[in-house]
Amino acid sequence: MNPSPRRILLAVTGLTPQVVTETLYALACQPESPWIPDEIHLITTATGAENARLNLLLPDGWFHRLRADYHLPAIAFPVENIHILENADGKPLDDIRTPEENTLAADFITETLRRLTEDTHTELHVSIAGGRKTMGYYLGYALSLYGRPQDRLSHVLVSDPYETNREFYYPTPYDHPIYSRRGDKEIAVDARNAKVELADIPFVRLREGLPKELLEGEARFSQAVAAAQRAGRVEELRIDLTTRRVTAGGEPVRLAPKEFILLLWLAQRKLSGLGPVHSSIYESNPEAAHAYLNTCRQVFGPHGGETVRAETALKAGMANDWFSPAKSRLHRALSVALGKTAAAPYLIRASGPKKGDHFELGLAVEYIHITEAP
Numbered sequence: 001m002n003p004s005p006r007r008i009l010l011a012v013t014g015l016t017p018q019v020v021t022e023t024l025y026a027l028a029c030q031p032e033s034p035w036i037p038d039e040i041h042l043i044t045t046a047t048g049a050e051n052a053r054l055n056l057l058l059p060d061g062w063f064h065r066l067r068a069d070y071h072l073p074a075i076a077f078p079v080e081n082i083h084i085l086e087n088a089d090g091k092p093l094d095d096i097r098t099p100e101e102n103t104l105a106a107d108f109i110t111e112t113l114r115r116l117t118e119d120t121h122t123e124l125h126v127s128i129a130g131g132r133k134t135m136g137y138y139l140g141y142a143l144s145l146y147g148r149p150q151d152r153l154s155h156v157l158v159s160d161p162y163e164t165n166r167e168f169y170y171p172t173p174y175d176h177p178i179y180s181r182r183g184d185k186e187i188a189v190d191a192r193n194a195k196v197e198l199a200d201i202p203f204v205r206l207r208e209g210l211p212k213e214l215l216e217g218e219a220r221f222s223q224a225v226a227a228a229q230r231a232g233r234v235e236e237l238r239i240d241l242t243t244r245r246v247t248a249g250g251e252p253v254r255l256a257p258k259e260f261i262l263l264l265w266l267a268q269r270k271l272s273g274l275g276p277v278h279s280s281i282y283e284s285n286p287e288a289a290h291a292y293l294n295t296c297r298q299v300f301g302p303h304g305g306e307t308v309r310a311e312t313a314l315k316a317g318m319a320n321d322w323f324s325p326a327k328s329r330l331h332r333a334l335s336v337a338l339g340k341t342a343a344a345p346y347l348i349r350a351s352g353p354k355k356g357d358h359f360e361l362g363l364a365v366e367y368i369h370i371t372e373a374p
Contacts, residue, residue: 159194253338
């Protein structure tokens with residue numbers, strides 16, 4: 001039996017750390033389907049981090065009061081989980097004032113969310129209620145880029161007059177007077193009477209369209225957006241025999257010799273109007289086998305190592321052992337370069353009475369371009 005996923009609450013905050021306790025209350029303290037995080041993370045500025053530390057995390061801070069008031073279990077929320085935006089020199093950023101700082105904030109938020117979604121055994125709830133509007137936008141967009149099916153996005157809604165009251169942190173289970181302005185008068189209101197709800201925000205999940213390097217390595221916001229946009233481009237496969245370079249959808253695809261030959265051969269068959277190839281190619285379709293070997297000779301020469309190894313394998317009836325690993329590596333190379341979604345049109349397609357009996361390049365002929373060597 002698999003253990004429950006680790007639940008993470010992630011929020012952006014500015015000068016109102018109340019967003020954290022309001023969101024935590026709305027998630028964990030409702031009688032129906034409570035969602036209690038195992039840990040909390042914040043993204044904020046240097047001033048916002050100090051506000052959160054002083055108001056939430058001191059021994060009598062509002063985060064600890066909320067847990068005590070509603071008998072919540074232990075939730076990991078150390079100071080180290082407050083992620084402070086940084087300037088170009090790696091120093092804490094106090095505010096987002098310039099275009100450069102705006103770009104740095106976007107990259108910081110994107111990379112933080114990428115790291116938190118890297119572990120498949122986590123479940124994120126992301127709140128965009130706090131911080132500058134640009135911070136909330138970047139966090140929501142980053143979740144769209146990296147979010148998984150189990151992740152959620154929300155905004156917290158607080159009733160008047162508590163929404164803008166800096167003394168309000170959550171509805172207490174007991175009478176708790178706080179003071180609010182009504183016109184030119186100051187009046188007392190009871191925090192117990194506040195209504196706090198979450199508005200779930202649907203978002204488009206684009207993760208499958210990102211290349212592997214952006215899922216597993218450091219992510220910049222602009223790079224991730226560009227990769228997601230490429231996933232929607234018109235398919236186009238270009239194979240240059242002079243340079244032995246392959247591009248798919250405008251992106252370079254690094255292929256080892258064996259995978260390059262396989263893709264070239266299948267592309268040539270498609271352009272010639274030939275159908276799928278049987279996996280036992282040498283016995284069932286010797287013409288196709290000879291065409292494959294001729295492609296090897298065309299690129300590597302008649303006595304090249306790749307040519308000799310291919311001929312030996314096919315004549316020995318080991319075509320499946322020869323092609324199957326190459327197909328897998330070709331698919332992996334395409335997915336690394338393009339992301340799973342964008343790579344799909346370029347993959348080798350299985351067909352035939354028995355699954356895998358026959359195979360061919362799935363891409364339509366009008367999208368295939370081969371530049372011949374001079």
